[in-house]
Amino acid sequence: KPAVVVLPGLGNCTEDYDEFASELELRGFSATVAAVGRPDWLRNAAGLTQLAYWQGTLEPRPTVDWYLSRIADAVAAAKEKSGADRVALVAHSAGGWMSRVYMQDFGVDDIRCVVTLGSPLNAVPKDVPGVVDQTRGILTYVEANCAKPTELGVPVTCLAGKWLLGVETLGGAGDAAGFLVGQGYKQVCGSAAAWGDGITPVATAHLDGADNVTLEGVFHTPIGSSDERPWYGTPKVLDQWVDKL
Numbered sequence: 001k002p003a004v005v006v007l008p009g010l011g012n013c014t015e016d017y018d019e020f021a022s023e024l025e026l027r028g029f030s031a032t033v034a035a036v037g038r039p040d041w042l043r044n045a046a047g048l049t050q051l052a053y054w055q056g057t058l059e060p061r062p063t064v065d066w067y068l069s070r071i072a073d074a075v076a077a078a079k080e081k082s083g084a085d086r087v088a089l090v091a092h093s094a095g096g097w098m099s100r101v102y103m104q105d106f107g108v109d110d111i112r113c114v115v116t117l118g119s120p121l122n123a124v125p126k127d128v129p130g131v132v133d134q135t136r137g138i139l140t141y142v143e144a145n146c147a148k149p150t151e152l153g154v155p156v157t158c159l160a161g162k163w164l165l166g167v168e169t170l171g172g173a174g175d176a177a178g179f180l181v182g183q184g185y186k187q188v189c190g191s192a193a194a195w196g197d198g199i200t201p202v203a204t205a206h207l208d209g210a211d212n213v214t215l216e217g218v219f220h221t222p223i224g225s226s227d228e229r230p231w232y233g234t235p236k237v238l239d240q241w242v243d244k245l
Contacts, residue, residue: 001028001029001030001082001084002028002029002030002082002084002088002112002245003029003030003032003078003079003081003082003084003086003087003088003112004024004029004030004031004032004078004087004088004090004245005032005033005034005071005074005075005078005087005088005089005090006020006021006024006031006032006033006034006090006091006092007034007071007074007089007090007091007092007095007096007098007099008033008034008036008092008095009092009093009094009095009117009118009119009221010041010093010094011038011041012036012038012092012093012221012222012223013036013037013038013040014033014034014035014036014037016221016222016223017033017092017222017233018033019222019233020222020233020238021033023233023235023238024238027238027242029088029245030078030081030082030084032074032077032078032081032087033074034067034070034071034073034074034095035070035073035074036067036070040066040067040070043063043066044063044064046062046063047063047136050063052136052137053136054136055137056133056136056137057136057137057140057141058135058136058137058138058141059137059138059141060097060098060101060138060141060142061101061105063138064098064101064138067098068098068101068102068105068106071089071098071099071102071106072102072106075087075110075111079110084112085110086109086110086111086112087110087111087112088111088112088113088114088115088245089111089113089114089115090115090117090245091114091115091116091117091119092116092117092118092119092221092232093117093118093119093120093199093200093220093221094119094120095116095119096116096117096118096119096120096121096158096205097119097120097121097135097138097139097142099114099116100121100142100146100147101142101146103146103147103152103154104145104146104147108152108153108154111154112154113154113155113156113157113244113245114152114154114155114156114157115156115157115158115159115241115244115245116156116157116158116159116205116207117159117232117233118159118160118161118197118199118200118205118218118220118221118232119158119200119205120134120135120139120188120200120204120205121139121142121158121204121205121206121207122139122143122189122203122204122206122207123135123139123140123142123143124139124187124188124189124190125189125190128186128190128191130186131186131187131190132187134187134188148207148208148209149207149208149209149210150209151209155211155244156207156209156210156211157210157211157212157213157241157244158205158206158207158210158211158212158213159205159213159214159215159218159232159241160196160197160200160201160202160205160206160212160213160214160215161196161197161198161200161202161205161214161215161217161218161219161220161231161232162195162196162197162202162214162215162216162217162218163196163197163198163217163218163219163220163229164177164178164181164195164196164197164198165178165193165194165195166178166179166181166182166183166184166185166186166191166192166193166194166195166196166201167179167182167192167193168182168192168193179192181196181198182194184198184199185201188200188201188204189201189203189204196220197218197219197220198219198220198221199220199221200220202214211244213241213244215232215237215240215241217230218230218231218232218234218237219231
């Protein structure tokens with residue numbers, strides 16, 4: 001069976017993707033979710049001890065080395081379980097940019113294709129008032145140093161969800177959700193007035209040179225998702241992009 005490795009997003013754990021993995025299995029794939037626990041993300045706090053963090057010039061390594069090793073372990077396990085030579089990486093949220101770092105440093109010999117799900121892939125614009133780079137320079141580093149999709153030699157698909165439009169100002173009470181989400185979008189793409197999946201703006205989730213897809217009405221995360229608020233792995237949404245695997 002074709003092997004798929006799911007890479008958890010920031011703050012997520014392996015179990016958050018149990019239903020998603022089951023849906024992939026139902027569609028004929030051998031699914032492996034990288035082993036990540038919620039407390040693991042506290043390891044990223046190691047970056048706080050570096051001057052580069054405070055200067056906004058942080059590089060991904062060694063701060064996320066722990067996550068890169070989990071990717072390597074999951075790829076090896078998936079190959080063994082499925083008998084496949086190569087795997088598809090399905091990278092959720094921050095897993096998307098970490099998959100780029102992984103492929104840059106570990107190569108793509110084991111990788112068949114990459115699909116990112118609502119991943120912040122573009123650095124926040126510089127010099128926008130009130131905007132602080134949430135990755136403290138890591139995305140800027142990734143942009144400058146990681147191979148572009150056209151240079152990787154494997155197909156890259158970037159999925160963005162169009163769930164909620166952010167708004168710049170708080171008008172009536174009905175705007176509250178759009179305003180709150182917009183403030184989050186602004187920290188990621190520099191503008192509150194953007195469409196996104198509730199966390200990642202569409203423009204940030206698409207990457208030049210990739211096969212970029214926008215999915216209508218799709219929410220960012222499996223946490224709190226439902227048929228009324230589907231995420232990328234909800235069956236009716238998965239069926240819209242499963243052919244990319």
